[in-house]
Amino acid sequence: MTPAISxxxxxxxxxxxxxxxxxxxPFDPLAIAQGxxxxxxxxxxxxxxDSWLAIGEDGSIIAYTGKxxxxxxxxxxxxxxxxxxxxxxxxxxxxxQCDTDTTPDQGTTSGSQSTPTNFNTRNLAQAxxxxxxxxxxxxxxxxxxxxxxxxxxxxxxRASNGDHIGYTQLLAGKHFDITVNPAAKRxxxxxxxxxxxxxxxxxxxxxxxxxxxxxxxxxVAGMVHGRVVRPPxxxxxxxxxxxxxxxxxxxxIKVVVRNNFVGVVAEKQWQAAQAAKSLTVxxxxxxxxxxxxxxxxxxxxxxxxxxxxxxSQDVDDKLKSSVQVLKAxxxxxxxxxxxxxxxxxxxxxxxxxxxxxxxTQSVYPTQHGLAALTGLPLDNVRVIFVRGSGCYxxxxxxxVSFDAALLSQAVQRPVRVQLTRQxxxxxxxxxxxxxxxxxxxxxxxxxxxxxxxxxxSVSLGNRPGYNKPGNVITGMLAGFxxxxxxxxxxxxxxxxxxxxSNTVPPYLAGCIGEKCGGNGLIRSERxxxxxxxxxxxxGPLRSPLRLQNTFAHESFMDEIAAxxxxxxxAYRLKHLTDTRIIDxxxxxxxxxxxxxxxxxKPGSPRAGVVSGRGVACVAYEGDNGYxxxxxxxxxxxxTGEIRPKRFVVAIxxxxxxxxxxxxxxxxxxxxxxxxxxxxxxxxxxxxxVTSIDWHTYHTLPLGIDVPxxxxxxxxxxxxxxxxxxxxxxxxxxxxxxxxxxxxxGARLRAVPFTPDRVKAALAVRA
Amino acid sequence: MASISxxxxxxxxxxxxxxQTPLLYVLTxxxxxxGPKFGCGVAQCGACTVMLEGKSVRxxxxxxxxxxDHEVIxxxxxxxxxxxxxxxQAFLDEGAAQCGFCxxxxxxxxxxxxxxxxxxxxxxxREAFHGVLCRCFTxxxxxxxxxxxxxxxx
Numbered sequence: 041m042t043p044a045i046s047x048x049x050x051x052x053x054x055x056x057x058x059x060x061x062x063x064x065x066p067f068d069p070l071a072i073a074q075g076x077x078x079x080x081x082x083x084x085x086x087x088x089x090d091s092w093l094a095i096g097e098d099g100s101i102i103a104y105t106g107k108x109x110x111x112x113x114x115x116x117x118x119x120x121x122x123x124x125x126x127x128x129x130x131x132x133x134x135x136x137q138c139d140t141d142t143t144p145d146q147g148t149t150s151g152s153q154s155t156p157t158n159f160n161t162r163n164l165a166q167a168x169x170x171x172x173x174x175x176x177x178x179x180x181x182x183x184x185x186x187x188x189x190x191x192x193x194x195x196x197x198r199a200s201n202g203d204h205i206g207y208t209q210l211l212a213g214k215h216f217d218i219t220v221n222p223a224a225k226r227x228x229x230x231x232x233x234x235x236x237x238x239x240x241x242x243x244x245x246x247x248x249x250x251x252x253x254x255x256x257x258x259x260v261a262g263m264v265h266g267r268v269v270r271p272p273x274x275x276x277x278x279x280x281x282x283x284x285x286x287x288x289x290x291x292x293i294k295v296v297v298r299n300n301f302v303g304v305v306a307e308k309q310w311q312a313a314q315a316a317k318s319l320t321v322x323x324x325x326x327x328x329x330x331x332x333x334x335x336x337x338x339x340x341x342x343x344x345x346x347x348x349x350x351x352s353q354d355v356d357d358k359l360k361s362s363v364q365v366l367k368a369x370x371x372x373x374x375x376x377x378x379x380x381x382x383x384x385x386x387x388x389x390x391x392x393x394x395x396x397x398x399x400t401q402s403v404y405p406t407q408h409g410l411a412a413l414t415g416l417p418l419d420n421v422r423v424i425f426v427r428g429s430g431c432y433x434x435x436x437x438x439x440v441s442f443d444a445a446l447l448s449q450a451v452q453r454p455v456r457v458q459l460t461r462q463x464x465x466x467x468x469x470x471x472x473x474x475x476x477x478x479x480x481x482x483x484x485x486x487x488x489x490x491x492x493x494x495x496x497s498v499s500l501g502n503r504p505g506y507n508k509p510g511n512v513i514t515g516m517l518a519g520f521x522x523x524x525x526x527x528x529x530x531x532x533x534x535x536x537x538x539x540x541s542n543t544v545p546p547y548l549a550g551c552i553g554e555k556c557g558g559n560g561l562i563r564s565e566r567x568x569x570x571x572x573x574x575x576x577x578x579g580p581l582r583s584p585l586r587l588q589n590t591f592a593h594e595s596f597m598d599e600i601a602a603x604x605x606x607x608x609x610a611y612r613l614k615h616l617t618d619t620r621i622i623d624x625x626x627x628x629x630x631x632x633x634x635x636x637x638x639x640x641k642p643g644s645p646r647a648g649v650v651s652g653r654g655v656a657c658v659a660y661e662g663d664n665g666y667x668x669x670x671x672x673x674x675x676x677x678x679t680g681e682i683r684p685k686r687f688v689v690a691i692x693x694x695x696x697x698x699x700x701x702x703x704x705x706x707x708x709x710x711x712x713x714x715x716x717x718x719x720x721x722x723x724x725x726x727x728x729v730t731s732i733d734w735h736t737y738h739t740l741p742l743g744i745d746v747p748x749x750x751x752x753x754x755x756x757x758x759x760x761x762x763x764x765x766x767x768x769x770x771x772x773x774x775x776x777x778x779x780x781x782x783x784x785g786a787r788l789r790a791v792p793f794t795p796d797r798v799k800a801a802l803a804v805r806a
Numbered sequence: 807m808a809s810i811s812x813x814x815x816x817x818x819x820x821x822x823x824x825x826q827t828p829l830l831y832v833l834t835x836x837x838x839x840x841g842p843k844f845g846c847g848v849a850q851c852g853a854c855t856v857m858l859e860g861k862s863v864r865x866x867x868x869x870x871x872x873x874x875d876h877e878v879i880x881x882x883x884x885x886x887x888x889x890x891x892x893x894x895q896a897f898l899d900e901g902a903a904q905c906g907f908c909x910x911x912x913x914x915x916x917x918x919x920x921x922x923x924x925x926x927x928x929x930x931x932r933e934a935f936h937g938v939l940c941r942c943f944t945x946x947x948x949x950x951x952x953x954x955x956x957x958x959x960x
Contacts, residue, residue: 111905247906250841250881430905743935
């Protein structure tokens with residue numbers, strides 16, 4: 041079991057400050073919604089140092105974080121951070137993560153925001169720096185030596201005269217009882233001893249030996265097993281439930297129906313699984329689903345909610361006066377999170393309180409949702425994070441936590457719910473389908489004179505956040521409304537550029553009035569995002585919309601370069617102004633031994649296996665990590681198969697906390713991006729989703745000819761730390777598609793690049 | 807329900823379950839083992855893999871009654887945190903995990919195939935992994951770890 045560390049003492053000190061987040065924020069597709077990731081007031085006051093750090097009686101440093109380890113290495117990196125600032129080895133740090141009773145409310149662990157939030161000059165990093173300075177000040181007082189003549193090492197503070205005192209003696213079981221000091225000085229990266237080192241992820245030994253506790257392994261005394269029965273289609277309502285259909289199943293405890301939520305509880309998991317399979321539920325019919333074949337046209341016929349991100353007002357004129365105008369439209373399907381482990385949670389809901397062991401990325405928002413679902417007071421609901429299978433965004437972690445709570449409340453016993461893979465495939469919050477229309481005018485010198493982009497995405501539901509349990513399937517079935525899109529015309533952009541979804545291509549100046557927040561020099565620019573209602577739930581999937589938009593922008597940039605017969609790297613560089621994206625692009629192309637010439641490759645044969653190289657780059661969310669990738673691929677024109685052989689990925693994420701963890705994220709990201717580019721797609725017929733297992737939703741297995749991945753880490757100690765886990769994945773589809781064009785002259789504008797699509801593109805190539 | 811005895815990681819256990827219960831549920835729920843995982847539940851991903859008489863099998867679809875007197879070995883049965891098995895050590899040396907949920911499938915599939923065919927070619931190794939998934943795509947490190955184990959084993 042996860043240690044349930046009581047923080048009653050901290051709670052007493054910090055008072056019962058509960059702030060309501062109930063004011064409904066207007067739906068904003070630009071913020072699509074990685075959820076709130078900043079630090080919020082809760083019972084555990086983030087302004088107080090004691091909310092973040094304590095010195096244990098054994099000399100250990102106890103730290104509390106609201107950013108949890110989902111397999112991306114946050115536990116290790118944050119442990120390094122605390123160790124660094126407190127000048128102790130990592131073995132002395134005990135980091136507790138994501139528990140509404142013990143850790144500060146840091147919203148959601150998502151959006152590549154954990155590093156920016158906790159590794160710069162706020163939150164955990166600032167608390168740790170404050171603690172070190174406070175300990176030095178206490179030692180100065182005790183030893184009678186000025187603080188600047190003291191040094192800390194291994195939990196001992198020493199003066200030059202040899203006098204010394206330990207952290208434990210200084211604090212002696214007391215609290216710091218001070219606020220986090222925004223002026224406390226972080227240890228400079230040049231002086232780092234623990235941060236910046238390739239520390240092996242601290243969970244690995246337990247993982248490799250099968251002793252790690254996942255949420256799937258949580259056992260609570262008296263626990264029984266639940267399964268859910270999902271409607272065949274989103275929006276279907278229960279007509280009737282025939283309980284007699286399962287009465288013969290031994291061990292059955294209860295069939296639970298609440299509004300349109302249906303589940304079963306049994307003594308054993310196998311019994312619950314059989315009951316869920318056997319239960320006869322009649323669902324009221326709903327209108328047929330839109331045709332998948334025409335879906336990308338259908339999207340563009342719907343009333344939309346529009347945002348203009350930039351509009352220089354001169355785009356139409358510039359397009360008219362251009363020497364040539366290029367247009368292309370790109371298509372991206374719905375994709376699933378497809379965690380290898382179907383989601384699981386355990387809930388113990390009693391008459392007046394509840395504890396939920398959950399793989400959620402957002403213990404506090406989920407606590408709010410659970411309070412709403414169970415009707416219990418917020419403060420009586422405790423959500424304890426226990427890691428699930430890698431989630432890559434909003435998989436079914438939140439919804440299964442809701443499932444477990446509803447079933448536990450109905451039977452008044454602790455209930456473990458294991459979803460099936462099919463449960464998750466048919467009703468999870470998919471990554472959005474997108475249609476992106478691109479248009480540029482090129483001047484006589486071959487430079488881009490004007491860029492016009494319209495990016496369509498679809499939306500239903502989202503992260504539940506603090507006040508929208510209906511944004512995931514269970515909440516909606518239980519009677520809460522999901523967020524839908526209210527159509528609205530765009531207004532002219534004001535304020536600063538908001539490019540959190542990479543809707544604005546990096547080559548644009550991104551000017552609103554006098555302020556230019558883009559990464560490039562094109563000043564004649566218009567970028568419109570349009571969001572329409574989705575027939576399926578949607579939500580953040582690793583690099584949400586940033587990946588889809590970047591696929592379009594970077595493929596289109598390649599098309600433009602080819603049209604003007606320019607080298608794709610040099611042509612990009614001519615339109616970029618931001619040194620950080622320029623540097624990663626140069627670094628990746630140099631490392632890849634890039635042969636500067638236009639694409640397609642001259643003299644590439646029309647038959648037999650051919651090879652080519654392609655490039656893509658991104659300033660993630662405009663300024664949250666910079667990356668460029670070169671892909672080398674082989675294409676078999678007979679089978680239509682694409683075989684990536686090598687990726688070179690350069691990355692700049694500011695000061696690097698853990699190079700090993702960063703490489704792991706780059707490697708996994710580029711290969712997951714490859715799987716999404718080559719094979720992954722949600723499919724449906726007129727009644728239901730048809731991609732329901734690993735035979736119908738296609739992913740690249742381990743048994744592929746794994747390409748070489750070379751990661752080039754550009755350390756920038758002077759810059760702020762940025763996110764890293766969503767950068768390389770963003771580049772895969774465009775880099776591969778561009779390499780296919782280089783090899784064959786065939787352009788791929790629709791993900792995934794299935795063999796049929798490749799053959800079709802080859803058939804129509806120039 | 808029936809009383810069923812089975813030998814797992816060297817110990818004999820007796821459980822009272824429906825004989826059709828998948829072996830996985832017995833291992834995870836009755837014996838509270840953490841190695842084998844519920845991945846897809848339909849034998850398509852490998853996360854539930856255990857070894858039965860030296861061969862990797864998918865415990866999520868194998869009724870517990872099929873096990874009979876064959877010994878079941880799980881991921882925690884081949885090595886311990888204090889003394890990891892050489893293949894677990896190879897995965898540690900390569901840092902071959904992200905979320906780590908898939909590891910029973912990856913490590914036990916590799917061990918089983920290399921125990922039976924120590925000189926397996928790269929193509930044969932790939933073949934063995936056509937039905938094994940890692941959705942974090944830690945492919946590079948995992949394949950390096952498997953090769954490292956194969957070379958050390960030789």
